[in-house]
Amino acid sequence: MDFKALLQAEINRKRQKVESKDILAPNKKYFKRGDLAAKEEEEYWKRHKGGNDKKQESPEKVEDSQEEQIGQSEEKVPQLARKEVIRRLRERHEPIRLFGESDYEAYLRLKRLETDGPDAREEGFRNEFKAAMDKVDEDYFKEMVEAATSGEGGKKSNDVSIKDDGTTVEDIQKMKEEIGKGDSEKNSDIILRFLKYLLKMWGQTLNERTEDEKRTLKGKEASAIHTQTVSYLKPLFRNLKHKTIDEDILDAMVIIVHHLMHRDYLKANDAYLEMAIGNAPWPIGVTMVGIHARTGREKISSRHIAHVLNDETQRKYIQALKRLMTQCQKIFPTDPSFSVNYEKPNT
Secondary structure: OOHHHHHHHHHHHHHHHHHHHOOOOOOOOOOOOOHHHHHHHHHHHOOOOOOOHHHHHHHHHHHHHHHHHHHHHHHOOOOOOOOHHHHHHHOOOOOOOOOOOOHHHHHHHHHHHHHHHOOOOHHOOOHHHHHHHHHHHHHHHHHHHHHHHHHOOOOOOOOOOOOOOOOOOOHHHHHHHOOOOHHHHHHHHHHHHHHHHHHHHHHHHOOOHHHHEEEEEEEHHHHHHHHHOOOOOHHHHHHHOOOOHHHHHHHHHHHHHHHHOOOOHHHHHHHHHHHHHHOOOOEEEOOOOOOOOOOOOOHHOOOOOHHOOOHHHHHHHHHHHHHHHHHHHHHOOHHHHHOOOOOOOOO
């Protein structure tokens, strides 16, 4: 007799033993297959301690208990720092904690709010250019109302605000020889004064337009871009004033401003691209990709990494710096071979 026949005979013998005991009713020669399966399952749970209790539980209770266990395990594991949860809730103008709410429940509430839809008031989802355009329209409307009520014409309509720190062209000629000498504090002061001078000259150019040009859509957009650039540059000016700017960014800006002062806009643009985009083999900012050394890893350093990817504030003032570089080319024109995207001036 082969192995399959022996195995089938053993199975039949066990089934007959179970059938004769419990399944077969008196005066009956047959049984249902479902009764046999139920009896075999019952015998299995009897052989395993505690299994019979689990078998008697309904699937709904088992799922509820599993969810409770998962919730308890998640509550023990910190999902997000409490300070970050408070900051995000405050940005959405939501209470940082409800009555009887735990830290984990507050995190779940924040997660639910972020899943339902981003808040338009949040900084990352705000349209800064539209806000600048709205501010230009609001200032123009206020000025029209003031002129109508007082009968006096003070500031011209749609003028951009200008702050003059007293820097002149003669001062820039002196700063051209002093920048890049190794004194970081002196370099910060020179960069701050030069950028403020470019911002002032740009604003004066916008204010010299006629009233009809300022009221057009293109004129309002130009004023809004200037207003937006001023707001973007405030963190940079603050860091330059207090000498708290990063050294690698300061070194790159020294090179950029040096080329701008010498009216070599091609080299200034190359230095700007190196600062903003970076020239590292992994430009995303990866300096250590594993436990083993890789070819060319010694070439990766902080000065080769793209600074535009660091944070949102840094990205904004780096973008505003490029706008000032474009305006510098218009304020101090030079030979077309040293210009970027040269446009022939209107004569």
